Amino acid sequence: MGESIVLSAVREPQTQAPPVESTPARVKTADVRLVGVTKRFDDVVAVDDLSLEIERGSFFALLGPSGCGKTTTLRMIGGFEQPTEGEIFLGDREVSGLPSYKRDVNTVFQSYALFPHLSVLENVAFGLRRRGVKGKDVQTRVRDMLRIVGLEGLEGRRPRQLSGGQQQRVALARALVNRPRVLLLDEPLGALDLKLRKQMQLELKGIQHEVGITFIHVTHDQEEAMTMADRIAVMNAGRIEQLGTPTELYETPQTAYVAGFLGVSNLIAGTVAGPDRVRLHGGPEVRVPPAALAGRSGEVAVGIRPEKIDLSGEHENRIDGRVVESAYIGVATQYVVETPCGRLIVYSQNTQPGSGPSARDHATTLSWNPESTFVVNSMEEEPK
Amino acid sequence: MGFLHRHRGLTPYLLLAPGLLYLGVFFAVPLGFLLYQSLESGNFDVGYSFTWAWGNYWHAIRGYSSQFARSFEYAGLATVLALLFSYPLAYWIAFRGGKWRNLFLLFIVAPFFVTYLIRTLAWETILADQGPVVRFLRDIGILGSGGRLLATSVAVVAGLTYNFLPFMALPLYVSLEQIDQRLIEAAQDLYASKWKAFLRVTVPLSLPGVVAGTLLTFIPAAGDFINAELLGSTNQHMIGNVIQSKFLELIDYPAAASMSFVLMATILLGVALYARAVGTEKLTG
Numbered sequence: 001m002g003e004s005i006v007l008s009a010v011r012e013p014q015t016q017a018p019p020v021e022s023t024p025a026r027v028k029t030a031d032v033r034l035v036g037v038t039k040r041f042d043d044v045v046a047v048d049d050l051s052l053e054i055e056r057g058s059f060f061a062l063l064g065p066s067g068c069g070k071t072t073t074l075r076m077i078g079g080f081e082q083p084t085e086g087e088i089f090l091g092d093r094e095v096s097g098l099p100s101y102k103r104d105v106n107t108v109f110q111s112y113a114l115f116p117h118l119s120v121l122e123n124v125a126f127g128l129r130r131r132g133v134k135g136k137d138v139q140t141r142v143r144d145m146l147r148i149v150g151l152e153g154l155e156g157r158r159p160r161q162l163s164g165g166q167q168q169r170v171a172l173a174r175a176l177v178n179r180p181r182v183l184l185l186d187e188p189l190g191a192l193d194l195k196l197r198k199q200m201q202l203e204l205k206g207i208q209h210e211v212g213i214t215f216i217h218v219t220h221d222q223e224e225a226m227t228m229a230d231r232i233a234v235m236n237a238g239r240i241e242q243l244g245t246p247t248e249l250y251e252t253p254q255t256a257y258v259a260g261f262l263g264v265s266n267l268i269a270g271t272v273a274g275p276d277r278v279r280l281h282g283g284p285e286v287r288v289p290p291a292a293l294a295g296r297s298g299e300v301a302v303g304i305r306p307e308k309i310d311l312s313g314e315h316e317n318r319i320d321g322r323v324v325e326s327a328y329i330g331v332a333t334q335y336v337v338e339t340p341c342g343r344l345i346v347y348s349q350n351t352q353p354g355s356g357p358s359a360r361d362h363a364t365t366l367s368w369n370p371e372s373t374f375v376v377n378s379m380e381e382e383p384k
Numbered sequence: 385m386g387f388l389h390r391h392r393g394l395t396p397y398l399l400l401a402p403g404l405l406y407l408g409v410f411f412a413v414p415l416g417f418l419l420y421q422s423l424e425s426g427n428f429d430v431g432y433s434f435t436w437a438w439g440n441y442w443h444a445i446r447g448y449s450s451q452f453a454r455s456f457e458y459a460g461l462a463t464v465l466a467l468l469f470s471y472p473l474a475y476w477i478a479f480r481g482g483k484w485r486n487l488f489l490l491f492i493v494a495p496f497f498v499t500y501l502i503r504t505l506a507w508e509t510i511l512a513d514q515g516p517v518v519r520f521l522r523d524i525g526i527l528g529s530g531g532r533l534l535a536t537s538v539a540v541v542a543g544l545t546y547n548f549l550p551f552m553a554l555p556l557y558v559s560l561e562q563i564d565q566r567l568i569e570a571a572q573d574l575y576a577s578k579w580k581a582f583l584r585v586t587v588p589l590s591l592p593g594v595v596a597g598t599l600l601t602f603i604p605a606a607g608d609f610i611n612a613e614l615l616g617s618t619n620q621h622m623i624g625n626v627i628q629s630k631f632l633e634l635i636d637y638p639a640a641a642s643m644s645f646v647l648m649a650t651i652l653l654g655v656a657l658y659a660r661a662v663g664t665e666k667l668t669g
Contacts, residue, residue, distance in 0.1 A: 080569055106573055109570060109573075113570035115570070126584075130580060131575050175573075178574070
């Protein structure tokens with residue numbers, strides 16, 4: 001399944017320089033289009049004036065904490081909820097108002113929702129039979145799909161005779177066998193243990209390449225979203241905070257919320273001191289890409305990912321500090337460094353055994369490449 | 385405690401003992417005695433003696449075949465009617481009852497606060513020839529001027545349906561209430577309309593309740609005599625009426641006992657065939 005990752009990288013070349021806009025107009029054919037969609041439950045606004053286009057054949061993730069509106073958005077696309085305002089299109093067809101059974105969309109539910117009274121074969125055949133596919137065709141298509149998800153030979157079993165991972169595969173096969181326009185996945189891996197989850201992430205990605213159907217995947221797990229999705233919409237309070245490729249979101253988050261939700265980041269408060277310069281509060285002046293500043297002035301926050309910081313003064317942006325804590329975590333050593341601008345986290349790759357400083361109170365100079373810096377508005381709060 | 389610790393294996397049997405003892409004394413022994421009686425001959429005046437009188441069974445079947453047939457016909461009708469009434473009722477309470485569910489369930493059980501016999505007597509009064517229901521039906525012409533409700537099979541079947549309805553409704557409610565609503569959503573996601581989702585998912589998953597409910601209704605209804613006694617006439621008499629009168633009025637114990645065994649055997653056979661047809665899996669869920 002590893003090759004699918006390579007394929008995705010080839011298919012979706014990622015720009016080296018940080019793009020100015022994180023939502024480029026790359027959308028070719030929109031398979032799913034949401035226009036100004038709002039969903040209110042009584043007084044609670046679950047989804048707030050959301051517009052979104054999802055490209056045909058892409059693996060799209062809605063990422064956010066619980067209560068951010070990602071599941072409600074998915075349920076509206078699936079037809080389980082109707083939007084209070086706005087329109088939903090599948091291809092060119094407006095589907096808002098249509099019930100789920102009239103939409104060319106299938107769902108892999110978080111709980112799997114397999115029919116306990118039916119065999120694996122009949123579970124997978126359910127949608128085909130409702131659409132009037134007959135006898136031999138049903139058998140062939142079900143068996144083909146069970147082979148794709150690696151469940152051949154289990155046709156006669158009941159769901160309760162299967163392991164969690166196998167049930168997950170049945171749920172996937174049951175949805176995919178209908179060859180829907182769009183497949184919705186609602187936290188499909190949440191119930192699996194870590195090892196199986198990692199394996200299924202890669203398998204799902206591979207299956208998506210094999211079938212070429214648009215996948216919309218809802219998750220709160222940033223790593224899962226980044227592993228699988230071509231594009232991710234980070235949601236917060238019913239709105240899309242930022243939309244882009246995993247690389248864009250990670251390298252150039254537009255808000256502190258996104259920076260904090262995807263991975264670890266160091267955010268240092270500062271004041272804009274020039275078209276490419278920011279004076280850090282309590283520390284030195286550093287250079288940032290002009291594009292990252294994007295015309296901001298006054299108070300901002302400068303962000304640097306922990307792995308972009310070196311424990312040597314080789315790069316242009318420098319700050320002195322003192323190691324407070326170090327933890328060896330295999331691929332990297334994690335340092336907490338006390339600096340005039342506050343505590344910074346640094347990941348240093350363990351390319352040579354025992355290369356980094358291990359002693360506490362070790363004085364050091366941290367440095368990083370200006371190109372690895374991003375800037376967000378200072379007033380924004382980090383999640384959690 | 386020391387004893388139990390040394391003989392752990394005995395614990396299940398000790399836990400079972402009170403129940404088994406009760407069952408033995410109050411069920412197995414009387415049943416054995418009834419079997420013994422059913423093979424006696426003689427009469428009330430000279431007394432009964434055990435003679436392996438298998439003829440009692442032959443006589444029970446030959447002499448009262450119409451009452452046997454009527455028992456199963458009425459019980460079957462009442463079971464089907466109770467199912468037709470209870471299913472929508474239980475469905476509505478389970479899925480639309482909301483926070484009032486328990487109150488609605490209480491309404492179903494409420495008649496049990498009054499004795500079975502009293503309730504049936506009340507129906508006898510309500511359906512009486514001079515009663516308001518008959519008068520109204522005569523007025524609007526559904527019943528002729530001499531038409532009655534009492535002493536008809538309609539009244540007996542209606543009484544049976546009414547009296548055993550809770551035994552149908554409650555197991556149905558339990559099995560419907562357990563159905564995960566996400567399965568219905570999944571069915572609709574897989575192109576099943578609401579009606580199709582009901583037929584393909586809700587109905588099969590509620591079958592354990594249907595099976596339990598039909599058995600709990602049919603078995604006691606087939607042996608019932610109160611409804612036929614109070615709401616019917618001799619033309620509506622079921623086998624329960626015959627057994628009751630043989631036991632208590634004619635004091636013909638061998639005949640009554642042999643009929644009881646024929647009834648029991650027939651019901652057991654019927655239940656076995658039914659369980660086989662729907663699959664025993666449905667009984668246990």
